[in-house]
Amino acid sequence: MTQSATVDDVLAGLDEEQRAAVTAPAGPVCILAGAGTGKTRAITHRIAYRVRSGQVKAQQVLAVTFTSRAAAELRARLGALGAGGVAARTFHAAALRQLRYFAPRIFNGRAMPELVDSKARLLLPAAAKLGHRGDRTLARDLASEIEWAKSSLVEPGDYPAAAAKAERDLPLAAEQLAAIYAEYEKVKRAAGLIDFEDVLRGAAWAIEEHPDVAEQIRSQYRHFVVDEYQDVNPVQQRLLETWLAGRDDLTVVGDASQTIYSFTGATSGYLVDFPRRHKNATVIRLVRDYRSTPQVVSLANAVISQARGPEARLRLELVGQRRPGPEPEIRDFLDEPSEAAAVANRCSALIAGGVAPSEIAVLFRINAQSEVYEGALAEAGVPYVLQGAERFFERGEVRQAMVALRAATRTADPEAPLVPTVAEALDAVGWRSENPPSGGAARERWEALSALVGLAEEFDFGTPLGDFCAELDRRAAAQHAPTVEGVTLASLHAAKGLEWDAVFLVGLAEGTLPTTYARTWSALEEERRLLYVGITRAREQLWLSWAAARAAGGRASRRPSRFLPSTGSTAATSSSGYKKKDRTAAKTISCRVCGVTLMDAAERKLGRCATCPSSMDEQIYEQLRDWRAETAAAAKVPAYVVFTDATLVAIAEQLPTTESELVGIAGIGPRKLGLYGEAVLALVAGKSVAAPAAGKTRDNEAVN
Numbered sequence: 001m002t003q004s005a006t007v008d009d010v011l012a013g014l015d016e017e018q019r020a021a022v023t024a025p026a027g028p029v030c031i032l033a034g035a036g037t038g039k040t041r042a043i044t045h046r047i048a049y050r051v052r053s054g055q056v057k058a059q060q061v062l063a064v065t066f067t068s069r070a071a072a073e074l075r076a077r078l079g080a081l082g083a084g085g086v087a088a089r090t091f092h093a094a095a096l097r098q099l100r101y102f103a104p105r106i107f108n109g110r111a112m113p114e115l116v117d118s119k120a121r122l123l124l125p126a127a128a129k130l131g132h133r134g135d136r137t138l139a140r141d142l143a144s145e146i147e148w149a150k151s152s153l154v155e156p157g158d159y160p161a162a163a164a165k166a167e168r169d170l171p172l173a174a175e176q177l178a179a180i181y182a183e184y185e186k187v188k189r190a191a192g193l194i195d196f197e198d199v200l201r202g203a204a205w206a207i208e209e210h211p212d213v214a215e216q217i218r219s220q221y222r223h224f225v226v227d228e229y230q231d232v233n234p235v236q237q238r239l240l241e242t243w244l245a246g247r248d249d250l251t252v253v254g255d256a257s258q259t260i261y262s263f264t265g266a267t268s269g270y271l272v273d274f275p276r277r278h279k280n281a282t283v284i285r286l287v288r289d290y291r292s293t294p295q296v297v298s299l300a301n302a303v304i305s306q307a308r309g310p311e312a313r314l315r316l317e318l319v320g321q322r323r324p325g326p327e328p329e330i331r332d333f334l335d336e337p338s339e340a341a342a343v344a345n346r347c348s349a350l351i352a353g354g355v356a357p358s359e360i361a362v363l364f365r366i367n368a369q370s371e372v373y374e375g376a377l378a379e380a381g382v383p384y385v386l387q388g389a390e391r392f393f394e395r396g397e398v399r400q401a402m403v404a405l406r407a408a409t410r411t412a413d414p415e416a417p418l419v420p421t422v423a424e425a426l427d428a429v430g431w432r433s434e435n436p437p438s439g440g441a442a443r444e445r446w447e448a449l450s451a452l453v454g455l456a457e458e459f460d461f462g463t464p465l466g467d468f469c470a471e472l473d474r475r476a477a478a479q480h481a482p483t484v485e486g487v488t489l490a491s492l493h494a495a496k497g498l499e500w501d502a503v504f505l506v507g508l509a510e511g512t513l514p515t516t517y518a519r520t521w522s523a524l525e526e527e528r529r530l531l532y533v534g535i536t537r538a539r540e541q542l543w544l545s546w547a548a549a550r551a552a553g554g555r556a557s558r559r560p561s562r563f564l565p566s567t568g569s570t571a572a573t574s575s576s577g578y579k580k581k582d583r584t585a586a587k588t589i590s591c592r593v594c595g596v597t598l599m600d601a602a603e604r605k606l607g608r609c610a611t612c613p614s615s616m617d618e619q620i621y622e623q624l625r626d627w628r629a630e631t632a633a634a635a636k637v638p639a640y641v642v643f644t645d646a647t648l649v650a651i652a653e654q655l656p657t658t659e660s661e662l663v664g665i666a667g668i669g670p671r672k673l674g675l676y677g678e679a680v681l682a683l684v685a686g687k688s689v690a691a692p693a694a695g696k697t698r699d700n701e702a703v704n
Helices: 007-011 016-023 039-052 068-080 091-106 120-129 136-151 156-165 174-190 196-209 211-220 234-244 294-304 310-314 336-352 367-379 396-408 418-429 440-456 465-479 521-535 601-606 618-635 645-654 659-663 670-684 699-703
Strands: 029-033 061-065 087-090 223-226 250-254 282-286 329-335 360-364 384-387 487-491 500-505 538-549 571-574
Touching: 007 016, 007 039, 016 039, 016 282, 029 039, 039 061, 039 068, 039 223, 039 250, 061 068, 061 091, 068 087, 087 091, 091 196, 091 211, 091 234, 120 136, 120 174, 136 156, 136 174, 136 196, 136 234, 136 440, 156 174, 196 211, 196 234, 211 234, 223 234, 294 521, 294 538, 310 521, 329 336, 336 360, 336 367, 336 500, 336 538, 360 367, 367 384, 367 440, 367 465, 367 487, 396 418, 396 440, 396 465, 418 440, 418 465, 440 465, 500 521, 521 538, 601 645, 618 645, 618 670, 659 670
Parallel strands: 029 250, 029 282, 061 087, 061 223, 223 250, 329 538, 329 571, 360 487, 360 500, 384 487, 500 538
Antiparallel strands: none
C-alpha cells in the first residue's frame, strides 16, 4: 500500500478481533495481544485507519515502543499503509528529541548537557570515594541498581526501603549503595552530565515545569500509541501521563504473560489496571495465533494456564491458526554435554533437510550456558551466531581466566586432580566455589568461570592442566571461525520479539529454570513467563530438554523444571541410554500450586514444591500441633509417630472436609484415618477436640 491506500485497503485481510481493534472509537483502547496474534499489524492498521479516514492527522500521532528495531518496523509498516508522517520512536528517542529541541528554554540558554555513554566511569570513582574499591563487574552491578532506582522514581534517600520492598539482590548493603547513588548524582551534576534515565525524567520535568514547552508538545501530539505496554516502568509512565495531560486518546497494546523484565523496573501493573484507571476503556483480546502450529500453541497454553498472580488475570488462551505440525519433544539426558551434542546433531539434520540455519534457535536461561552449545555446534560443523551477548571465549573474565590457567601450568602438580587444580588457578581471578555473589553482573561472571570448572569435570581425573589449557585454546579457535549465517544462540530474554521455524529450549532443570535466585512468588512466576516466551518463539518445531547432571559422568542430581508438563499431548521421550527409575507403581502427586510432578518425599506430603508459597491456616496448624502433642503423650510415643510436621502443614493448607479428602493427603492411610480422622476433621471444622486420656488411646496397640 502507498499514500493512495483507501480505508477499505487498510481493513482488508484483518480477522474479526483485529478489525475491532483497528476500528475502535477514539478514547482509551487496550489491546491484549497474545504471542503471534498480529499485534503490530493491529496497531499500525489502527493508526493508518484513523489517518486515512480523516479522524487524526499523521503528524499528531506519537507511537512509542522499546527497541529501535521495533520502532523502525512501525515506521516501515505505517509508510506502506499511507501514514508515513507518524512519529514512531522509542521512549528514549522521543524524550531525547524533545529535550534537545527545548534545551535553550529549560537549560537557561545552554545546549543540552552531554549524555553519559557509560555510568562506570563515574561510578567507580564515586564508590572509591566512599571506601568501596571495585572493578568493572561491580560497576555494572551498581549501574543496574541505579538504573532500576531511577526508572522506578526512587531517590537515593528512599533507596534502602524501596530495595527491601522489591527484594532486590544487591551487590552491597542497601545503605552503602544509596550513598554511592547519591555521590554518583553529585559527581554527574558537577560534571554537567546526564544519563539515559535523566533523559526521561528531564523530558517529563520540562513539560511539568515549563507551560510553554507543555503547550507546544501537547498541541503537536494529540493521539498516542504504546507498544509492549507490559514493559513500561514508572518513569516512562510518568512521561506518558505528562504528554497526555488528562486526555484519553490513548491506545496501548501488550501481553501480561510476556512480562519478563521486572528486574529492570518494568511492571505490568499499568496494563493490568488500565480498565480501572480508564473507566470507559475499550478492551479487545487478540487470541488467534498465526505464528505457531496448534501443537506449539497447545503447549504454550498448558504452561501459562498454571500461572498465578495479577498478570494471570489477563491471561489469554491462544487458538492456533496454522496447519498441524509435529508434536513438541520433551527430552532428558544424562548430562549437559550429551544434551548439547544431541541438539547440535538435530540442528545439523534440520539444515541438511533444507531448514536455513538462521531459522533455528537454541535458547537458554543464562548466558553462561552458551559455552557447551557453542562447542557442540562447532564440533558438528554447524555455523552459529550469538544474539545479545559475547561469545563465551571472548568474554573478558574468560580470557582473564585462561591467562591465569596458563600461568598455573608452570607450578601445578602434574599428578594432582584436574578439577581442584583449575579451581585453585581461578582463585587468582577471584572465583570461589562457594555460593555465587550478589548482583547480576558479578553473578554472571561467577557463572562463566564456573562453566570452566564444569569443563574440567568432563576430563579424566589425572589430565594435566597443560592439556586442559590446550583443549580450551582449541575450542576457542574453533568458535572464532567467521560465519555469515548460522543457528542463533540466545538467552530467553534476548529472544523476546523474535521467532524461528525451529526452537530448542535447553537446560530446563530446577535451579536453572526457575533459577535458584528466584526466591519469591513473583520471581517464580516471571520464570514461568520466560518459558512461555521461549515456547512461543517457535513456528513449527519445538524441542525442550534438560540434563540430570552437569558434567559427563557426573552425579544425576537434577530434576526437570517444575514448569514442564508431566503428561499431555507432547511427545515426552527419554534420550538413548538414560534409564529412568520405574515409578509406574507409585502414585503420581503433582504440586497443587505449579503443577510439577513431585518426587521429594517431604514435598509429596506437603502436596506442593517447597519453594511454592504456602496457604497454611496458622491457627488450625497450631491447634493441630497442640492436639498431636497431647495425643502422642497419651500414647507415650514421639509426636512424629502420630503425624509428621509436613503432614500437619499439608492438612492446614488443604483444609480437608471429608474423609476422602483427608486420605488423599500423602502420609495418611486407612489406619491413620481410622485412628485420627474424626479428630482432625473436627479441628479443621473449628470444633474443639479432647485429647485421649493416658492409657486409653487406641494408638498404644497400633504403634507399639
